[in-house]
Every structure is written in structure tokens, then in C-alpha cells.
Amino acid sequence: MSKNITKNRILDFTVSLQIQHRSPNTITSYTTNIQKLELFLNGAELSKERMLAYKCWLSEQGFKQRTINAYLAAANQFCDVMGWQEMKVVLDPVGQGDSRETQKQISSSSYKKLVYTALQNDKERLAMMIQVLCHMDLRFCELEKLTVESLKEGAVWVIRKHHDKKIVIPDIILEDLRTYVAHEQILSGIVFRTSKGSPVDRSNFRKDIKKLCVLAGIEE
Known part of the structure; x- marks a missing residue:
């Protein structure tokens, strides 16, 4: 039907x-x-x-x-x-900025320091999310389209303006993503997930970024 x-x-x-x-x-x-x-x-x-x-x-x-x-x-x-x-889709908490604001926040020249600090504090998922948002033309609300299956293809398919769009995963992060899912024993489905298997929501991501900025000595 x-x-x-x-x-x-x-x-x-x-x-x-x-x-x-x-x-x-x-x-x-x-x-x-x-x-x-x-x-x-x-x-x-x-x-x-x-x-x-x-x-x-x-x-x-x-x-x-x-x-x-x-x-x-x-x-x-x-x-x-x-x-x-x-x-059905998840509603973001009121007061959160849009995906472009989030991307702008972590796309500065200091992002490498954020990635390094995240890894030093055993926050590998956060480090990988930062790299994906900085290196890919992928919006935060599209992150759940990044799956184990898409890593095998080397690209993510999203819908933009009623058309399918193929977003290639850059080699600079593709192997790191494959290593990440292997280490986390994620065999299929969404790459960036919670312990319950749900997509990471923007609210928690922004909270983690704010804490990371403090640890890295970076002003938001």
C-alpha cells in the first residue's frame, strides 16, 4: 500500500x-x-x-x-x-541551535585540539562525530544515515530537495570509522548510537562539546 x-x-x-x-x-x-x-x-x-x-x-x-x-x-x-x-522522528529539546550552528561551532581551526582532547579522555565516539561533521557535507540530523552498511559502500545516501544525494565518506576518516565500529562491536545499523541503540541526540552532543571545550581550554 x-x-x-x-x-x-x-x-x-x-x-x-x-x-x-x-x-x-x-x-x-x-x-x-x-x-x-x-x-x-x-x-x-x-x-x-x-x-x-x-x-x-x-x-x-x-x-x-x-x-x-x-x-x-x-x-x-x-x-x-x-x-x-x-x-517517526525524534524531537530536539527547545533551545537547541540548528545543525548549521552546531557544525559551525566545531568547524573552526581548533577542531583538531578538540579531537585530540576527546581521544585523551576516552571519548572516541565524540572525536569521530566531530571529524565526520567537519569533513563531510552531512547535517547533524542526517548522522543516523551513517551506518555500518554505508561504511562498506564508502558513501551515505540522504534526501535533499526531494532528490537522493550521495555523500562520499572521505578516505581521511573512512578507515577510522571502520576501526571505530569494529572496536565498539557495531555489526550493523547506526554508527553513532547510545548504549540502547538510539541515535545520539543533538542536546547531549552539544553538552559534550561544551565540556570538551573546557577540557581543551577553548572558548566556545
């Missing part, structure tokens, strides 16, 4: 919200937000990859995190109603 967002499915979603006794304002807001996702997809089927692309796109439009979360909450609720739970 196709997973397009259609007018009938939006109507089903609206009815579901009414059955849940949601307020009229909430129903109107959620319905409007889903229509925005529909416009973003431009006729394409919904998928986890496109949900991640939508999340990145919202960030690039300059929306505040609270607004982005409102759009994504509606999208996640829609996925619940449709039975597409596997497509």
Missing part, C-alpha cells in the same frame, strides 16, 4: 483527533501542519528518510525549535494514526 499523504488520509487524521477529544485549535493546527508536510513531499511517498529530510528542511528555513517541534509532533501523530510508527 502506498504511503502518500492524501486528502482522504488527512480527513481520517482529523476524525481521529476529534475522537481523541482534541480541542478545535489543536485539530486545526495539526491539520495545517500535515498539509505543510504534504507540500514538502510534493507527491512523493512518506518514508523515514523523507521525514528526516523534512526535519532538516524545517531547520534550514530558520524556524525556532519550538515551531519545528510543533510540525514534527503533528507528523509523528499522523504516522501513529496511519500505523507508520517506524517513520
Whole structure:
């Protein structure tokens, strides 16, 4: 069965919200937000990859995190109603900067010192994340597309502007990434994960970067 967002499915979603006794304002807001996702997809089927692309796109439009979360909450609720739970995305805490701000923060000439300090303090995952964000055209919200399988291919596939884009993993970090997953015994799936197997979220990453800056004697 196709997973397009259609007018009938939006109507089903609206009815579901009414059955849940949601307020009229909430129903109107959620319905409007889903229509925005529909416009973003431009006729394409919904998928986890496109949900991640939508999340990145919202960030690039300059929306505040609270607004982005409102759009994504509606999208996640829609996925619940449709039975597409596997497509839901994680909401970032309010107050976090977008992926471009994070990348800018660690893309300075001092990043080598950050990597060295991370390794000296047994923070190998953090060191590798810094290198990936500095050497690859990969946004933070796309990091979960970096998988063990993509390391074998030597490239990551993401969706940008409704098109698949191949991002080659530079040789300068490819072997280090392969060594990292071997050392961490990560056999498949996401490279940068928590102990529970979930993607590392931006909030924890930024906290770790701030602590690392202190250890490295670098001003943020």
C-alpha cells in the first residue's frame, strides 16, 4: 500500500483527533501542519528518510525549535494514526541551535585540539562525530544515515530537495570509522548510537562539546 499523504488520509487524521477529544485549535493546527508536510513531499511517498529530510528542511528555513517541534509532533501523530510508527522522528529539546550552528561551532581551526582532547579522555565516539561533521557535507540530523552498511559502500545516501544525494565518506576518516565500529562491536545499523541503540541526540552532543571545550581550554 502506498504511503502518500492524501486528502482522504488527512480527513481520517482529523476524525481521529476529534475522537481523541482534541480541542478545535489543536485539530486545526495539526491539520495545517500535515498539509505543510504534504507540500514538502510534493507527491512523493512518506518514508523515514523523507521525514528526516523534512526535519532538516524545517531547520534550514530558520524556524525556532519550538515551531519545528510543533510540525514534527503533528507528523509523528499522523504516522501513529496511519500505523507508520517506524517513520517517526525524534524531537530536539527547545533551545537547541540548528545543525548549521552546531557544525559551525566545531568547524573552526581548533577542531583538531578538540579531537585530540576527546581521544585523551576516552571519548572516541565524540572525536569521530566531530571529524565526520567537519569533513563531510552531512547535517547533524542526517548522522543516523551513517551506518555500518554505508561504511562498506564508502558513501551515505540522504534526501535533499526531494532528490537522493550521495555523500562520499572521505578516505581521511573512512578507515577510522571502520576501526571505530569494529572496536565498539557495531555489526550493523547506526554508527553513532547510545548504549540502547538510539541515535545520539543533538542536546547531549552539544553538552559534550561544551565540556570538551573546557577540557581543551577553548572558548566556545
